[in-house]
Amino acid sequence: MLIDSHCHLDYLARDGDLDEVLARAREAGVSPMLTISTKLREFDVVRSIAESAGDIYCSVGVHPHEAESEPDTAAAELIRLAAHPKVIGIGETGLDYFYEHSPRDVQQAVFRAHISAARETGLPLIIHTRDAEADTIRILEEETGKGPFPGLIHCFSGTQRLADAALALGFYISVSGIVTFKTAEDLRTVIATVPAERLLVETDSPYLAPVPRRGKRNEPAYTAHTAAKVAELKGLGAAEVASVTTDNFRRLFAKAEI
Template identity: 75%
Template sequence: MLVDSHCHLDYLARDGDLADVLTRARNAGVSPMLTISTKLREFDQVRAIAEAEPDVFCSVGAHPHEAGTEPDTTTAQLVELAAHPKAIGIGETGLDYFYEHSPRQVQRDVFRAHIGAARETGLPLIVHTRDAEDDTIAIVEEEMGKGAWPGLIHCFSGSQRLADRMLAAGLYISISGIVTFRKAEELRDVVRSVPLERLLVETDSPYLAPVPKRGKRNEPAFTAHTAAAVAELKGISPEALADATTANFRRLFAKAEF
């Protein structure tokens, strides 16, 4: 069993073949799947997919790209939506200073609102960070000082410094298909250093398809390719990697029943 800890099934559904996508995932041994909310105004669509499938769960949150269009996101609002039995995480949220689709201060404010929801509900926070390591570290460490909360850095592509500081704060590290890319040697070094008990795997589909599927639309079935690459880096079998990452997902996303 492999878990795709981060995918966007609502985006894949727009292509009209979601049933086939889910079948291919299950046939590849990928189940369950966590489909991620990026816009609160579209959360109903994300939730409906999770409600319809026994092995699909969802998160609730607003991506940093959307912080500028949903700047009034509150902890109370997130907590209320997260009460749904299929909602097992908060986010994705965080900081993206690469594209800067939203003002930086708004991103920081909305990030903190999500952290408050993770702290209040005990559900893990799903953090996106790109070109914003200093602020991510500062906010995570400051907010941990106000009261601990569970979480992970999804689609990790940052530095060893970021990984070390996030692990020290208690967060997990989730690895996407980027780890298979030719120029990702620094990331592969980071993966080698992360304790096995703190690793997850994901697709971030429909984006970032791993080698040998690079250039194609990504989908949860391709988790197996990323997991195989991570297993090789850790010097263990794909089966052992699957067992470990599934156990890690169960421990972090304890609300999920499967």
Template identity: 65%
Template sequence: MNLLVDSHCHLDFKDFDGETDAIVQRAGAAGVGLMVTIGTKVTEFDKVLAVAERYDNIFCTVGIHPHEAESEPEVDAARLIELSRHPKVVGIGETGLDYYYEHSPREAQQKNFRSHIWAARETGLPLIVHTREADADTDRILSEEMAEGAFPGLLHCFSSGRALAMKAVDLGLYISLSGILTFKSAEDIRQTAADVPLERLLVETDSPYLAPVPKRGKRNEPSFVVHTAAKLAEIKGVSEGELAGATTDNFFRLFTKVPREALAA
């Protein structure tokens, strides 16, 4: 049996208080063998780390979400690098640009983004990029920074235009698809997913948000990633088992700090 990885969830959020044991059990029963819970605030990093330390098959990242770029204390690459030395920290972010909500000024978001890129470059850990309604600046910053020195990473919860996806692939980055892929309104995302090489694709929930069809409207959780994976398998014209094997292999190729033996049935 090929197990899936939920490459992006938020198990430290209050939505899951007191339920993580049951959530992890349901994930395992559904064939999800590993999860990465994602940092959004350095001031609450201890909560993210605590979840990862509690379970053998959960890892975490450290970072500041673009929404928090102004409200969080300014954190430079050195601090991110220091925190990333913990054995359970396997990525940098999430970071990036969100011009849809603009909860933080664009200048603060861009400065925050570049600090995270520097940390990803120095550590070799993958950069988890959030981008919404910011394709041009995301393209520009990733291209400028990649020219200064390569770094690994992915565009998470992909909902941008095809051009940005193809630029990311050209830069050596990966694309992670969420429950949005299953939404009736997301035909453009499905067309982009069809064009991205299978060896550059991952799957995620971004739970507790964006539950996929047929769970839409419910609180999302890692076990639901099977529905996104099934839709992606259909789009790519492969079996669900082949899709699980490919996306999990892709995960370990990108998240090199995660030991393969952590994948648990």
């Protein structure tokens, strides 16, 4: 069994073949799947997909790209929505200074609201960070000083500094198909240093399809390709990676009934 710890099934559903996507995932041994919220205004769609099957869970949150369109996101509203039995995480949230679709100060304020919700609910914070490592680390350290909260860096593509800071805070590292790309040698070097008991695997589908599916629409069934690269980097067998990443998911996303 492999768990896709981060996918966007609502985006895949727009192509009209979600049932087939889910069938291929299950046939490939990928189950459960965690489908991720990026906009509160579309959360009902994400939640309904999670409600449609026993092996699908969801998160609630606002992607940093969307922070300007939902700047008044409050921890209280996130906490209220997170009470649903299928909601097992807070986010994705964080900072993206690469595209800067939202002003940095707004991103930071919305990020802190999500952190408050994670602290209050005990649900893991699902963190997106791109070209914003210094502020991400600073905010996480400042907020941890107010009280601990669980979390992970999703689709990790950062530096050793970010990985070490995340691990020091007790967070997990989630690995996407980027780790299979020819240009990702630096990332592979970092992932090789992360303890296996702190790793998760994900697709971030429909984006970032791993080799040998590079350039295609990504989907949860392809989690196995990323897991195979993690196994190679850690010197483990495929079954060992499946087992350890599943155990890690269970430990972090303890609300999920798996």
